[in-house]
Amino acid sequence: MISQTQSPIIEIAARGLAPVIQLLGIYVFFHGHYGPGGGFQGGVLLAAGVLLLRLGIGASHSQAQVTSKSTVALCALGAFIFAGTGLVAILWGGDFMDYAYLPVQWLEAADLRYYGILFVEIGITIAVMTGLIAIYDDLLGIGNAGNN
Amino acid sequence: MLEIIEGYYAYFFLMLLFVIGLYAMMMKRNLMKKIMGMSMIQSAAILFWILSAFKEGATVPILDRAISLDNPDLYLNPLPHTLMLTAIVVAVVTLGVSIALAVAIYQNYNTLDERELLARMEEEK
Amino acid sequence: MKLLQFLLLATLGSILCYTVLDMPPRGEIDAPASRMESPVGTPVAGAYYIQHAYEDTHTPNMVAVVLADYRSVDTFGEVVVVFAGVMTCFFVLRRRRP
Amino acid sequence: MITQNAPALIPVLYLVAAMIIPMVDYFRSGLSYFIALLASISIFGISLMGLQEVITNGPISYHLAGWMPPLGIELVMDSLSAFICVIISASALLVMIYSRTNLVQELPDKTMGFYGLSMLFMGGLAGIALTGDFFNLFVFLEISALASYGLMAIGVKRAPVSAFRYLVLGTAGAIFYLMGVVFIFISTGTLNMADVSNILPHVEYVRPVIAGLVLIILGIIIKMGIFPIHHWLPDAYTDASSTASALIAPIGTKVAAYVLIRVLTIYEFPPLLDILSWIAALSIVAGSVLAIAQPNIKRMLAYSSIANIGYITLGITLANPLAFIGALLHILNHSMMKLVMFMSSGGIYNNMGTLNMARMRGFPLVMPFTALAFIVAVMSMVGIPPTSGFFSKLYLILGAVEAGAWVFVGAILLSTLLGLVYLFRFINIAFFRPYEKYDDRMIIQGESRKLGLNDEDKDAGPKIYETMPRNEMSISMLLPVLIVAVGIILVGVFNGVLIDKVISLAVPDF
Amino acid sequence: MPWEIEFLLFIILIVSAVISLILKNLLAAVVTLTIYSFTVALIMISLGAVDVGFTEAVVGAGVVGIFFVVAIFKTTRKSYD
Known part of the structure; x- marks a missing residue:
C-alpha cells in the first residue's frame, strides 16, 4: 500500500474511478439543501476518492491532491471555518452561530440562514475529508519522517 | 400476539444486538473483535434513535410540495435523524482512534491477543 | 467468572426487553416525540422543525436545517470530534523527526 | 459583550485555540505553547467574569443559534456550573504554565499534539459543565473522552494498553448514556434538561424513564471511576506522561461527578440515591485500602482519587445542604x-528519577519547596485543620450525621485513618531517612554529564549516589505548585467566605 | 415498506453480527462487518432516514472497511477466538 502497485489494472481502475467518486462527492455536498446529502456525506465521498488513489497507486504518487503533511492543518482549518462563522455572529451582536446576524446587509434573515448553512457545510466537508485521510495516513505511517 | 411482535420486534432485535456487542467487548480476547463489538453497540443505539423517529405512514423529512406542512404527522421527525448523523461520525472517529491504539499496541508488544499481551506485560516488569 | 459475566449480560438483556415493552410501539403516531405540544405546554421540537424549517431558512431538506441551524452546536461538536480524533491519531502514531 | 456571551465563549475559545495550534504549527513550529497559554489566561479571565456576573445578577441562560430552549440548544451558567468552569480553567492555566519545561523533556517531538489535545480536552469539559441539553452533553463528553484517550496513550511502553482499556470502557459508558437518553427522549419528546424535568411528572411511560436514568447514571459512573468499575483509572493515570496525568487527574473525574449532580436533580428517585450512596461508601473504603498497598506514588494517588470521588458522590447522594456543600x-x-501532587510527582520523577515511594529518601533536602507544597497537600488530604481538606470532610460528616447515616460517618473516618497510614508511611520514608539516590531511568542526561558518565553506564542498572545535590524544579514548574499550595491554605482559612458567596448559591432545594 | 421485509433485514443483521464475531480470520470478519453495516443502512432507509442511511452506507462500507483492512495489514490477520 505504500509503494506503487505492479498491476496496471488496479492503477487504471483507481485513476479512472477516483475523479468520478469525487465528482459525486461534490454533487452530494451541493445538493445537501434539496435532498439527502450534505457536508458530511460529501466529505466522506471526497475522502473515499483520495483513499482509493492512496490504495491504488501508492501513497507517494497520490500526494498531489492532498499531501500527508497538510492534512491535520487542513482539518483544523475546516473546523475553524465553522467556528469562525459562529464567532462572526457573536462579533456582530448575535448569539453564537446565529446566522441572522452575519454581516451581509442586503439579504433577509431566511436567505442569510440559507447561505450560512452552505458556508458551514463547506467547513464540515473540508474537515471530514482531510480528517479521514489524516487518520488513514497515520494508521499506515505515511506521514512519518523517513517513510515518505 | 402478532400485534406485540409487529410493534416491538425491532426493539427486541436491537436489545439482542446490544447484548451481543457487549458480550464481544467483555469476553473476546482479540482487540479487533472488541472493536467490532464496540461498533455493534454503537449501531444498536443509533438504530434505536432512528426507530424513535419513525411514524407509520409518514414520508421522509424533505419538503414535498404535494404534502401539506400543517399536519406534522405526514413527515418523519427530523430531530433524531440529525442527532444520529452526529452519532455516526462520533462512532467512526472513535473506531479510528481505537484502531490507532491497537496499531500502537501491536508496535509495542507484537500481539493483539489479550492474554498474550498480559503475559508480555508481566514479563517486562 | 465467565458464568457471572454471562449472567450479568442475560440479566441486562432481559431487563432491557422488559423495559421496551412499556414504550410506544414502532411507528406510533401519538408518541410523545411526535406530538405538537408537550404535557406542560412547551412546543415539541420535532413538529416545530417540520412546520417552520422552510420558512425560517428556505431550505427544503429539514435534516440539513436542523443539522446546521437549529442544533448547529451539535454539528460543531461533531466537527470538533473529527478533529479530536485526527489529533489523537496524530499524537499517538505520527512521528515528526526520526 | 464578553460577560453576556461568556457561556458560549468558554468552551468555544478552547476549541478554537485547539484549531489554531495545528494551523500555526504548519507554518512555524514552536508557537503552540504560547497560543495555549494565551487561550488559558483569557478563558480564566472570562470564567471569573462569568462567575461574578452570575453571583450578582443570577443565572445566565444562553440560547445558541438564537433559538429558544426546547427548539435550540441552551447553555446554562448558574453558580454551580460557573464554579466548575473556574476550577477547570484555573487548573488548565496552572498546568499550561507547568508544562513549559516538563513537556520538552518528556515528549520533545509531540508538543503540538499535546497542546492541541489538552485544549480540546478542556473545551470538552467546559462544554459538559455548561450545557443544558442531553445530546449536546454527549457530544462534549466524546470530545473530552477522545482527547483524553490520546493524552493517556503516550507515556511508558504500556500506556497504549491502558488507554485502549479506558477507550473500551469509556465508549461503553458513552453508549450507555446515549441509550439512556433515547429512553428519556422517547418518553418525553424533548432533550432540554429543564424541559425534561418539567415534563417527567406527567409522563405515562414510567419504566423507560427509570431505565433511562439508570443507564445514564451507569454511563457516568464508568467515566467517574468509582469502585466496582475503577480498573481503568489507576493504569491510565500511572502510565501517562506526568504532564498529561497532571492535566487529567484533577478535573477529569470531577466533571463526571458534576454531571451526576445535574442528572440527579432532574428527577427524584430515592432508591437510586440509596444505591449510589452505598456504592460511594464502598468506594471510599476500597480506594483507601487499595492505596495503602501501592509502591508507585502516581498509582497511590490514582487509588486515592477513587476514594475521593467516593466522598463527592456520597455528598451528592446524601441529599441535604450540608453534605452538598461538603461535596x-x-x-x-x-x-x-x-494538582499539587501530580505536578510535584512529575518534578520528582525528573529530578530524582523514580516514582517509587520507598526510594525517595531525602527528597525534601533535594527539593525543599516542592516538599513544602507536598506536605500542605498531604495535610489537606488527611484533613488537618488549617487546610481546606478538613472543612470539606467536616461538612460531609455533618451532612451524614444530619441524614442519620452513621455507617457513612464511619466510612469517612475509617478512610481518613487509612489516609494517615499511607501518607505518613511515605513521609516517614521521605523525610526521616538519609538521602540516597536510585535512578530508575538509569541516569538523566544532565546528571550523567555532571558526573562524567557516558552512555555505556546507562545499562548498569539503578545506582546509589552518596552526594546530595540541591536540585529544585525549574521556576515554571515550581510556581504553579506553590500557587496551589498557598491556595489550599487560603481556601481553608477563608472557607466561610467562599461558602457564603459562591457555594451556598449553588445548592439546589432539597 | 411492509414490516415483514424489515423483519428479514433484522435477522440478516443479527446473523451477520454473530458470524463476524465467530470468524477466526480477521479479514473475513471485516468483510462480514461491512455486510452488517450495509444491512444497518438498509434498515435505516426502510425506516425513512435517508440521510442517515446514506451516511451509514458511505461510512460503513467504505471508510470503516478501509480502516480495518489497513489495521489488519499493519498488524496480524489471525485471531484465536
Whole structure:
C-alpha cells in the first residue's frame, strides 16, 4: 500500500474511478439543501476518492491532491471555518452561530440562514475529508519522517 | 400476539444486538473483535434513535410540495435523524482512534491477543 | 467468572426487553416525540422543525436545517470530534523527526 | 459583550485555540505553547467574569443559534456550573504554565499534539459543565473522552494498553448514556434538561424513564471511576506522561461527578440515591485500602482519587445542604490536592528519577519547596485543620450525621485513618531517612554529564549516589505548585467566605 | 415498506453480527462487518432516514472497511477466538 502497485489494472481502475467518486462527492455536498446529502456525506465521498488513489497507486504518487503533511492543518482549518462563522455572529451582536446576524446587509434573515448553512457545510466537508485521510495516513505511517 | 411482535420486534432485535456487542467487548480476547463489538453497540443505539423517529405512514423529512406542512404527522421527525448523523461520525472517529491504539499496541508488544499481551506485560516488569 | 459475566449480560438483556415493552410501539403516531405540544405546554421540537424549517431558512431538506441551524452546536461538536480524533491519531502514531 | 456571551465563549475559545495550534504549527513550529497559554489566561479571565456576573445578577441562560430552549440548544451558567468552569480553567492555566519545561523533556517531538489535545480536552469539559441539553452533553463528553484517550496513550511502553482499556470502557459508558437518553427522549419528546424535568411528572411511560436514568447514571459512573468499575483509572493515570496525568487527574473525574449532580436533580428517585450512596461508601473504603498497598506514588494517588470521588458522590447522594456543600468544597479541594501532587510527582520523577515511594529518601533536602507544597497537600488530604481538606470532610460528616447515616460517618473516618497510614508511611520514608539516590531511568542526561558518565553506564542498572545535590524544579514548574499550595491554605482559612458567596448559591432545594 | 421485509433485514443483521464475531480470520470478519453495516443502512432507509442511511452506507462500507483492512495489514490477520 505504500509503494506503487505492479498491476496496471488496479492503477487504471483507481485513476479512472477516483475523479468520478469525487465528482459525486461534490454533487452530494451541493445538493445537501434539496435532498439527502450534505457536508458530511460529501466529505466522506471526497475522502473515499483520495483513499482509493492512496490504495491504488501508492501513497507517494497520490500526494498531489492532498499531501500527508497538510492534512491535520487542513482539518483544523475546516473546523475553524465553522467556528469562525459562529464567532462572526457573536462579533456582530448575535448569539453564537446565529446566522441572522452575519454581516451581509442586503439579504433577509431566511436567505442569510440559507447561505450560512452552505458556508458551514463547506467547513464540515473540508474537515471530514482531510480528517479521514489524516487518520488513514497515520494508521499506515505515511506521514512519518523517513517513510515518505 | 402478532400485534406485540409487529410493534416491538425491532426493539427486541436491537436489545439482542446490544447484548451481543457487549458480550464481544467483555469476553473476546482479540482487540479487533472488541472493536467490532464496540461498533455493534454503537449501531444498536443509533438504530434505536432512528426507530424513535419513525411514524407509520409518514414520508421522509424533505419538503414535498404535494404534502401539506400543517399536519406534522405526514413527515418523519427530523430531530433524531440529525442527532444520529452526529452519532455516526462520533462512532467512526472513535473506531479510528481505537484502531490507532491497537496499531500502537501491536508496535509495542507484537500481539493483539489479550492474554498474550498480559503475559508480555508481566514479563517486562 | 465467565458464568457471572454471562449472567450479568442475560440479566441486562432481559431487563432491557422488559423495559421496551412499556414504550410506544414502532411507528406510533401519538408518541410523545411526535406530538405538537408537550404535557406542560412547551412546543415539541420535532413538529416545530417540520412546520417552520422552510420558512425560517428556505431550505427544503429539514435534516440539513436542523443539522446546521437549529442544533448547529451539535454539528460543531461533531466537527470538533473529527478533529479530536485526527489529533489523537496524530499524537499517538505520527512521528515528526526520526 | 464578553460577560453576556461568556457561556458560549468558554468552551468555544478552547476549541478554537485547539484549531489554531495545528494551523500555526504548519507554518512555524514552536508557537503552540504560547497560543495555549494565551487561550488559558483569557478563558480564566472570562470564567471569573462569568462567575461574578452570575453571583450578582443570577443565572445566565444562553440560547445558541438564537433559538429558544426546547427548539435550540441552551447553555446554562448558574453558580454551580460557573464554579466548575473556574476550577477547570484555573487548573488548565496552572498546568499550561507547568508544562513549559516538563513537556520538552518528556515528549520533545509531540508538543503540538499535546497542546492541541489538552485544549480540546478542556473545551470538552467546559462544554459538559455548561450545557443544558442531553445530546449536546454527549457530544462534549466524546470530545473530552477522545482527547483524553490520546493524552493517556503516550507515556511508558504500556500506556497504549491502558488507554485502549479506558477507550473500551469509556465508549461503553458513552453508549450507555446515549441509550439512556433515547429512553428519556422517547418518553418525553424533548432533550432540554429543564424541559425534561418539567415534563417527567406527567409522563405515562414510567419504566423507560427509570431505565433511562439508570443507564445514564451507569454511563457516568464508568467515566467517574468509582469502585466496582475503577480498573481503568489507576493504569491510565500511572502510565501517562506526568504532564498529561497532571492535566487529567484533577478535573477529569470531577466533571463526571458534576454531571451526576445535574442528572440527579432532574428527577427524584430515592432508591437510586440509596444505591449510589452505598456504592460511594464502598468506594471510599476500597480506594483507601487499595492505596495503602501501592509502591508507585502516581498509582497511590490514582487509588486515592477513587476514594475521593467516593466522598463527592456520597455528598451528592446524601441529599441535604450540608453534605452538598461538603461535596462541592471537596471538588475544589480535591482538584487542588491532585494538582499539587501530580505536578510535584512529575518534578520528582525528573529530578530524582523514580516514582517509587520507598526510594525517595531525602527528597525534601533535594527539593525543599516542592516538599513544602507536598506536605500542605498531604495535610489537606488527611484533613488537618488549617487546610481546606478538613472543612470539606467536616461538612460531609455533618451532612451524614444530619441524614442519620452513621455507617457513612464511619466510612469517612475509617478512610481518613487509612489516609494517615499511607501518607505518613511515605513521609516517614521521605523525610526521616538519609538521602540516597536510585535512578530508575538509569541516569538523566544532565546528571550523567555532571558526573562524567557516558552512555555505556546507562545499562548498569539503578545506582546509589552518596552526594546530595540541591536540585529544585525549574521556576515554571515550581510556581504553579506553590500557587496551589498557598491556595489550599487560603481556601481553608477563608472557607466561610467562599461558602457564603459562591457555594451556598449553588445548592439546589432539597 | 411492509414490516415483514424489515423483519428479514433484522435477522440478516443479527446473523451477520454473530458470524463476524465467530470468524477466526480477521479479514473475513471485516468483510462480514461491512455486510452488517450495509444491512444497518438498509434498515435505516426502510425506516425513512435517508440521510442517515446514506451516511451509514458511505461510512460503513467504505471508510470503516478501509480502516480495518489497513489495521489488519499493519498488524496480524489471525485471531484465536
